[in-house]
Amino acid sequence: MLDERKSPLSVGNLSDSIAAIESGKQDSQVGSKGRKRAYISLIQCHLDTLEKAGAVLYDEQAKEVAETEATAPLAELIRHINELCNP
DSSP, rough: OOOGGGGEEHHHHHHHHHHHHTTTTOOOGOHHHHHHHHHHIIIIIIIIHHHHTTTTTEEETTTTEOOOHHHHHHHHHHHHHHHOOOO
């Protein structure tokens, strides 16, 4: 998602994609409750933590997320761990 983009991603679009992954559905099939839950979770908890860790740049005022130099390597590591845990 973010590691495949060169421009910032809105928190709304990111939360749509996360809700779709969590529910196993396409972005367009995710209900408003799922999108809202992911959005609130990102805003209240995850984005600040990811930014403090250097994994993303979070513009709180614009509600946009951008990659850092660490984003792609971290995303690759997460994919690898996921493949090992879910063969």
